[in-house]
Amino acid sequence: MSTTDLQKEISLVKQSYEDNKSTLGYNELFIKYLGKKGQVNKLFNKISLLGKDEKLSPLKSVNEIKDFIETDIKSIKTSSIDESKDDQNMYLPVKASETGNLHPITAVTRNLNQFFHYYGFSVYDGPEIETDYYNFEMMGVPADHPARELQDTFYLREPDILLRTQASSIEARELEKQNPPIRFVSAGKVFRNETTNKSNASIFHHYQGVCVDKDITMANLKWIFDKSLKYILGPDTVIRFRAKYYPEVEPGMSPDIKCTFCNGKGCEICKFRGWIEIAGGGMIHPNTLEKAGIDSKIYSGFAFGWGLDRIAMTKYDIRDIRLLFNGSIVYV
Ligand SMILES: [Zn+2]
Structure with missing residues (x-):
């Protein structure tokens, strides 16, 4: 695969992330893009097949995309906690139960x-x-x-x-x-x-x-x-x-x-x-x-x-x- 094609693919991954982030939950986004078999890792695998000099530029791009997705997923996770979707959110700490007062x-x-x-x-x-x-x-x-x-x-x-x-x-x-x-x-x-x-x-x-x-x-x-x-x-x-x-x-x-x-x-x-x-x-x-x-x-x-x-x-x-x-x- 040529470096140009690889650059194209990198842009597509970014585009696909942008398209999916409004419909998928952060867990699914994480698995799809940052998971072991996720799209970012696939790009890294392809880069590893390139020659030493060819690697540099696409590696930089993929790292940038990886950082971007990581930060973005984190912000989605935080905002979903703020919205208190706690009935579905398995990561939230258990709410303290309300206790009464002594008579x-x-x-x-x-x-x-x-x-x-x-x-x-x-x-x-x-x-x-x-x-x-x-x-x-x-x-x-x-x-x-x-x-x-x-x-x-x-x-x-x-x-x-x-x-x-x-x-x-x-x-x-x-x-x-x-x-x-x-x-x-x-x-x-x-x-x-x-x-x-x-x-x-x-x-x-x-x-x-x-x-x-x-x-x-x-x-x-x-x-x-x-x-x-x-x-x-x-x-x-x-x-x-x-x-x-x-x-x-x-x-x-x-x-x-x-x-x-x-x-x-x-x-x-x-x-x-x-x-x-x-x-x-x-x-x-x-x-x-x-x-x-x-x-x-x-x-x-x-x-x-x-x-x-x-x-x-x-x-x-x-x-x-x-x-x-x-x-x-x-x-x-
Ligand atoms: Zn009195």
């Missing part, structure tokens, strides 16, 4: 668990279906106690099997099982027979903490309230403490946080008080300790309960407690 209550619970774990608290769970004894009786609320009015619940079997009204039922069970020193937290759903509105629901979430040891006082409880509330809601959280009655503790107190929705001016969420009651606690009543078999002359302890829903609402700016029970994924 605000779960996120807050885990956050609090982390805090309390750091201070030596274990994490316990307990049943949502409770007996009257662990839910009321042991926590200082016998059958004729007026506090039962405030904690009306749903009975599975009257009068003794019910849905727990507070996570203190876990406290009752654990105090009975363990010997001091005792330190634990627990979180879970609690139930009340209440009309649902923006800030109350018949299902909500409690976070309960218990510490029983020698020389435990209200000062320990106040410290842990202050530290944990600021940990979860931010260092600028304004907290006030006031005395409050709870049947299972003596004395009892309640930390309120300044309403962040109205900055203390009063709004629907804080019931126009400017403050939100977020937790309650106090010294575990000696009667409760004695019922659990703990000597109240040697040991004392504090217990506290948080409303997790209100914490999540404050933390994530959720203005209606009912949103925590629907499928909205816009928070967290």
Whole structure:
């Protein structure tokens, strides 16, 4: 074959590539032109048959064409990735799957668990279906106690099997099982027979903490309230403490946080008080300790309960407690 014919053939290969590139995929183009038995290699084979001097010029042309096709195929490949034809494109990396977020209550619970774990608290769970004894009786609320009015619940079997009204039922069970020193937290759903509105629901979430040891006082409880509330809601959280009655503790107190929705001016969420009651606690009543078999002359302890829903609402700016029970994924 003469060098002129070869040059002609080289031009034809280039022309054929130009004609095919709009119809063939880059894989097919690669095989047809740059593959082992591709057209460019065929040209190289023909050149190898030429004499030493004749080779130079066609070799240069074929190399140019090879470079051109290589670059062009690469650009086709890149642009096809940009167009995301990923259903056909075997070279694309696998798309990362979309994951959901943690529910605000779960996120807050885990956050609090982390805090309390750091201070030596274990994490316990307990049943949502409770007996009257662990839910009321042991926590200082016998059958004729007026506090039962405030904690009306749903009975599975009257009068003794019910849905727990507070996570203190876990406290009752654990105090009975363990010997001091005792330190634990627990979180879970609690139930009340209440009309649902923006800030109350018949299902909500409690976070309960218990510490029983020698020389435990209200000062320990106040410290842990202050530290944990600021940990979860931010260092600028304004907290006030006031005395409050709870049947299972003596004395009892309640930390309120300044309403962040109205900055203390009063709004629907804080019931126009400017403050939100977020937790309650106090010294575990000696009667409760004695019922659990703990000597109240040697040991004392504090217990506290948080409303997790209100914490999540404050933390994530959720203005209606009912949103925590629907499928909205816009928070967290
Ligand atoms: Zn408010």
